[in-house]
Amino acid sequence: MKDEQLLREVYEGSYRRLVTGLYAISGDLTVAEDVVQEAFVRAISKIRDFRKVDNPEAWLRRVAINIHHTRYRRAQQLSFLYRRAEARPADPPPDVGADHLDLIDALRALPQSQREAIALHHFMDLSVAEIAATLNVPDGTVKARLSRGRAALAERLRELPEEVRHA
Amino acid sequence: MLEVEISELRREVDGAIGQPPFEDLVRRGRARRRRTVGLGAAALAVVAGGTLMGLGPALQQGTDVPPVERPDEPQAPRSAAEIIDDPTSRLYAFESLDDGLSMAVWARDDCNDAYCPVALAWSEDDWQTRADQLFQDWVEVYPLDDRFLVYPDQGKEFLLTKDDGRIDLAEPGPAAPATDDEVVIDVTRPRGIAMLDPVTGETHGVLRPEGMGLTWIDRMADGRLGAYGPRTSDGVGIYATSDDGGTSWVQHEIPTPIEGAWMVSDGENVVVSRYELDGVELTISTDDGRTWTTVSDMPFNVTECLDLVDGTLMVSYGSHLYRSTDPGLEEYEEVTPEGGGSCIWSDDGVITTIAADRSSALQSADLGTTWTIVDSR
Numbered sequence: 312m313k314d315e316q317l318l319r320e321v322y323e324g325s326y327r328r329l330v331t332g333l334y335a336i337s338g339d340l341t342v343a344e345d346v347v348q349e350a351f352v353r354a355i356s357k358i359r360d361f362r363k364v365d366n367p368e369a370w371l372r373r374v375a376i377n378i379h380h381t382r383y384r385r386a387q388q389l390s391f392l393y394r395r396a397e398a399r400p401a402d403p404p405p406d407v408g409a410d411h412l413d414l415i416d417a418l419r420a421l422p423q424s425q426r427e428a429i430a431l432h433h434f435m436d437l438s439v440a441e442i443a444a445t446l447n448v449p450d451g452t453v454k455a456r457l458s459r460g461r462a463a464l465a466e467r468l469r470e471l472p473e474e475v476r477h478a
Numbered sequence: 479m480l481e482v483e484i485s486e487l488r489r490e491v492d493g494a495i496g497q498p499p500f501e502d503l504v505r506r507g508r509a510r511r512r513r514t515v516g517l518g519a520a521a522l523a524v525v526a527g528g529t530l531m532g533l534g535p536a537l538q539q540g541t542d543v544p545p546v547e548r549p550d551e552p553q554a555p556r557s558a559a560e561i562i563d564d565p566t567s568r569l570y571a572f573e574s575l576d577d578g579l580s581m582a583v584w585a586r587d588d589c590n591d592a593y594c595p596v597a598l599a600w601s602e603d604d605w606q607t608r609a610d611q612l613f614q615d616w617v618e619v620y621p622l623d624d625r626f627l628v629y630p631d632q633g634k635e636f637l638l639t640k641d642d643g644r645i646d647l648a649e650p651g652p653a654a655p656a657t658d659d660e661v662v663i664d665v666t667r668p669r670g671i672a673m674l675d676p677v678t679g680e681t682h683g684v685l686r687p688e689g690m691g692l693t694w695i696d697r698m699a700d701g702r703l704g705a706y707g708p709r710t711s712d713g714v715g716i717y718a719t720s721d722d723g724g725t726s727w728v729q730h731e732i733p734t735p736i737e738g739a740w741m742v743s744d745g746e747n748v749v750v751s752r753y754e755l756d757g758v759e760l761t762i763s764t765d766d767g768r769t770w771t772t773v774s775d776m777p778f779n780v781t782e783c784l785d786l787v788d789g790t791l792m793v794s795y796g797s798h799l800y801r802s803t804d805p806g807l808e809e810y811e812e813v814t815p816e817g818g819g820s821c822i823w824s825d826d827g828v829i830t831t832i833a834a835d836r837s838s839a840l841q842s843a844d845l846g847t848t849w850t851i852v853d854s855r
Contacts, residue, residue: 319500461480
């Protein structure tokens with residue numbers, strides 16, 4: 312029970328931040344909530360292992376990202392795969408962020424690696440070193456992904472004519 | 479502007495998040511814990527020869543737990559064992575590494591004729607004791623995005639490196655290894671690299687350069703092997719070539735940090751592209767790594783992909799493509815096809831790209847001057 316109480320405190324303190332970050336990665340609030348909840352469920356199901364974790368939020372973040380990879384990546388991949396344009400499933404309309412459709416579209420258009428770096432840095436306030444640890448890549452790779460991701464986002468937002476940009 | 483939009487979006491998302499009671503998750507977690515105990519006991523029983531002696535209580539505990547109802551949950555990933563046993567799963571590599579890391583690389587079943595996404599998973603535990611676990615329980619699962627696709631027709635593949643006790647992926651793009659006739663699955667071993675031919679199943683061993691980690695290895699147009707990576711003693715970037723299949727290597731230092739850098743070489747021209755937050759820096763050699771020059775202030779802020787085609791450097795940036803016959807002079811010409819292009823790769827002088835909207839593939843036989851749609855499936 313003591314372990315679950317600790318996890319409850321983590322849940323109260325980090326759930327919304329984790330969901331926000333996973334939203335930026337997945338582009339879907341329902342998916343984000345689902346994978347974050349699943350990460351907590353796994354922590355509870357392995358509570359004896361979880362209490363040995365030094366940084367519970369980092370563990371949950373990593374697990375949530377991995378769950379997203381395994382569960383939802385295939386569906387996303389299908390939309391990115393090279394195939395008939397008319398057969399390509401359209402991205403679902405955003406369930407939140409109606410005032411920022413351009414940014415959401417631009418995030419969805421990023422390669423997964425860049426989108427994760429952007430999400431962890433700009434939506435979860437992680438440092439380059441923390442992102443590197445989360446994604447298990449060198450710091451330089453994180454910097455490159457952030458640089459490329461930001462450049463691509465800025466370019467995509469800049470390319471949209473003012474009259475067609477959303478509010 | 480970008481920061482402002484992100485900040486506003488964050489606030490909006492935060493306001494829309496629904497947070498269920500913690501007790502709901504506790505119930506789900508406890509139910510799964512009990513079910514896992516039961517399944518683990520069943521597996522142990524099988525290993526022990528089928529006897530259930532002594533495992534009754536645990537099994538009973540497991541069978542008493544009703545399955546967790548999650549009707550909206552997607553189908554669970556197949557287990558590693560299932561993938562390995564499935565002759566159609568196109569497993570490319572399956573390794574139990576010496577230090578206890580186990581890994582599997584497989585082509586996913588959503589391949590089409592031209593493109594095949596590849597996934598990678600590894601386990602910190604011994605493979606044999608984890609083979610019955612789902613991939614989602616592994617330490618890492620990397621379903622690779624479109625920039626990691628394997629292109630069977632073009633001989634594109636990917637590189638896995640294990641350096642200083644760590645498995646890593648080389649950055650994708652033409653800087654990744656390319657060979658004409660074999661898909662290369664490279665897992666660096668303490669003494670070398672294993673190349674696996676997916677058709678014949680034959681492996682080819684290559685000794686890796688002494689004292690070097692690897693982030694890139696390629697068989698170049700002249701038949702030599704080229705390699706790029708950090709010198710393990712001090713991290714200095716090294717470009718190495720071998721004309722005897724990796725038995726011996728000639729090494730040259732590269733005067734640029736290696737982190738975040740990609741390389742492409744045709745055996746004469748060597749280009750290292752490195753990104754920093756303020757832009758791109760190219761380090762270029764035109765004499766196979768003996769001397770280097772570094773240029774910056776590129777007309778692009780990032781380079782997504784690099785390739786050398788008949789001595790011409792091709793660069794993709796966002797949806798734009800550039801070429802330069804003399805990249806050291808910073809003379810670049812935009813050769814973007816109508817509708818934009820994405821990552822580029824070449825084969826026998828023919829450059830291929832995917833349209834920015836991914837609706838078609840385009841090829842150019844004249845270094846991007848003209849483009850032809852080759853497939854619009």
